[in-house]
Amino acid sequence: MEQDKHIVKSYDDEMKEINNNILDIGSLVENQLKRALNALKNQDTALAEKVIEDDNIIDEKFRQLDQNLVLILGKRQPMAMDLRTIFSAIKMNKDLERLGDHATNIAKRTSMIDLVLPEKPVRDILRMGEHVQIMIGKVIQSFVNFSAEEAKAVWNMDEEIDDEYLGILRQLLTYMMEEPKRISACTNLLYMVKDLERVGDYVQNIAEDIYYAVSGEPLYNDTPDRQWEVIKPLKKK
Amino acid sequence: MSNIKVSTKNVNVHYGTKQALHQVTLDINEKEVTALIGPSGCGKSTFLRCINRMNDLIDICKVDGSITVDNEEIISDEVDVVSLRSKIGMVFQKPNPFPKSIFDNVAYGPTIHGIVDTKSDLQEIVHSSLKRAGLLKEVKDRLHEPGTSLSGGQQQRLCIARAIAVNPDIILMDEPCSALDPIATATIEELIDELKNKYTIVIVTHSMQQAARVSQRTGFFHLGELVETGETQKIFTNPDNEKTQGYITGRFG
Numbered sequence: 476m477e478q479d480k481h482i483v484k485s486y487d488d489e490m491k492e493i494n495n496n497i498l499d500i501g502s503l504v505e506n507q508l509k510r511a512l513n514a515l516k517n518q519d520t521a522l523a524e525k526v527i528e529d530d531n532i533i534d535e536k537f538r539q540l541d542q543n544l545v546l547i548l549g550k551r552q553p554m555a556m557d558l559r560t561i562f563s564a565i566k567m568n569k570d571l572e573r574l575g576d577h578a579t580n581i582a583k584r585t586s587m588i589d590l591v592l593p594e595k596p597v598r599d600i601l602r603m604g605e606h607v608q609i610m611i612g613k614v615i616q617s618f619v620n621f622s623a624e625e626a627k628a629v630w631n632m633d634e635e636i637d638d639e640y641l642g643i644l645r646q647l648l649t650y651m652m653e654e655p656k657r658i659s660a661c662t663n664l665l666y667m668v669k670d671l672e673r674v675g676d677y678v679q680n681i682a683e684d685i686y687y688a689v690s691g692e693p694l695y696n697d698t699p700d701r702q703w704e705v706i707k708p709l710k711k712k
Numbered sequence: 713m714s715n716i717k718v719s720t721k722n723v724n725v726h727y728g729t730k731q732a733l734h735q736v737t738l739d740i741n742e743k744e745v746t747a748l749i750g751p752s753g754c755g756k757s758t759f760l761r762c763i764n765r766m767n768d769l770i771d772i773c774k775v776d777g778s779i780t781v782d783n784e785e786i787i788s789d790e791v792d793v794v795s796l797r798s799k800i801g802m803v804f805q806k807p808n809p810f811p812k813s814i815f816d817n818v819a820y821g822p823t824i825h826g827i828v829d830t831k832s833d834l835q836e837i838v839h840s841s842l843k844r845a846g847l848l849k850e851v852k853d854r855l856h857e858p859g860t861s862l863s864g865g866q867q868q869r870l871c872i873a874r875a876i877a878v879n880p881d882i883i884l885m886d887e888p889c890s891a892l893d894p895i896a897t898a899t900i901e902e903l904i905d906e907l908k909n910k911y912t913i914v915i916v917t918h919s920m921q922q923a924a925r926v927s928q929r930t931g932f933f934h935l936g937e938l939v940e941t942g943e944t945q946k947i948f949t950n951p952d953n954e955k956t957q958g959y960i961t962g963r964f965g
């Protein structure tokens with residue numbers, strides 16, 4: 476963070492520690508999602524199991540950081556930029572932990588599926604997964620650089636993710652209607668694509684937190700939830 | 713919209729040849745709490761003393777510029793300083809009870825300003841003032857002991873009781889809680905909250921957290937200049953000025 480140092484050195488150390496913890500959890504979560512998608516790609520049940528197991532590591536780190544954040548609030552009573560940073564870190568920590576849960580969900584589905592999966596949607600899900608991973612990488616980068624502009628750029632990326640999500644959702648619904656045998660496999664994929672879409676939302680939240688910490692201004696999400704555009708017309712038929 | 717109770721324009725203060733305040737321009741709203749913060753020696757107390765012309769008592773001190781209270785200029789030889797001070801109560805950085813009894817400390821103001829007619833009225837004012845300052849419980853059985861026999865924190869609350877006993881319009885507080893424990897501090901803050909419904913309050917504090925808790929507006933002084941003023945909420949979450957940010961986050965002193 477491009478900031479003068481606190482007069483109290485241990486305060487600086489604590490803030491640095493919190494930064495490092497966020498980065499640590501961020502890269503763990505990033506890696507979890509990467510491995511979950513690899514497991515899906517290669518139908519690698521063993522890898523999926525490993526991802527599920529490793530969620531504990533994230534949960535433990537989440538709890539530790541959560542506690543440290545409460546301590547620093549009580550001890551330092553941070554103000555201005557420090558206050559915004561701590562407040563944002565509390566939210567980012569929670570969002571990263573939830574993001575990890577969604578990566579685990581994808582792994583859980585993968586370990587459950589022993590069906591032949593339709594190729595095209597799987598390919599599209601993996602591509603969407605790559606895009607989501609890029610978003611995660613960039614949001615972490617914007618935190619490292621403490622850059623409001625970078626955070627906002629990541630925030631804007633979520634719209635494409637939502638588009639991809641709607642596209643795959645349509646595709647899966649069509650597959651299911653055409654061939655009811657595939658319903659079971661497609662339902663699993665549907666859950667996964669939903670998980671990815673949620674990951675995008677969490678990354679967007681994190682971008683909002685970083686933007687606020689840096690600039691002091693809120694960045695609100697007021698875009699409508701468009702998934703209903705796909706589901707509503709189906710109901711009418 | 714709030715009315716402006718005190719307005720200063722381009723106020724300069726010199727102690728001899730040394731300039732302590734530079735072109736300070738600040739509006740203080742009626743029935744609001746304005747907090748003044750800033751590093752030691754930046755001129756907060758000097759500024760506070762301008763408002764009730766207390767700087768007159770310091771020979772080498774020269775004040776120029778304009779200060780109005782209720783739209784009347786007070787930096788002028790024609791001003792009736794005694795009547796000005798009767799509507800401005802002050803609580804100082806160091807508790808300074810008179811060398812008199814606890815009762816007389818509080819009774820002094822109402823008596824000399826002729827606020828009360830009867831002894832029981834006076835008693836009533838002394839009791840209610842001590843009560844509002846959060847001190848009554850501790851001293852009700854020793855009202856005739858000297859004020860100086862109290863602890864530092866109790867003395868400060870005695871001074872607050874003394875200031876509010878004359879029912880002023882404006883209360884100036886110079887670090888009123890610097891000698892108090894957290895409970896006594898909370899009592900004073902609660903009192904400030906209540907007082908602001910009737911009075912205009914200006915408080916100097918070294919605690920940004922205290923400013924955040926009690927004030928609506930905050931001014932940040934640095935080296936005799938008023939660097940930034942604004943809504944307290946804005947100052948402590950997102951100040952505009954880098955010096956303000958540096959000071960309140962503990963990055964320079």
Ligand SMILES: Nc1ncnc2c1ncn2[C@@H]1O[C@H](COP(=O)(O)OP(=O)(O)OP(=O)(O)O)[C@@H](O)[C@H]1O
Binds near residue numbers: 752753770
């Ligand atoms: N009576 C005086 N005679 C000469 N110089 C004075 C006098 N009172 C204050 N000063 C000078 O004026 C400047 C401002 O002092 P002031 O007491 O207003 O600061 P302050 O912000 O209240 O500091 P603190 O937080 O330590 O109370 C300082 O440099 C101080 O030395």
Ligand SMILES: [Mg+2]
Binds near residue numbers: 756757758805886
């Ligand atoms: Mg002072």
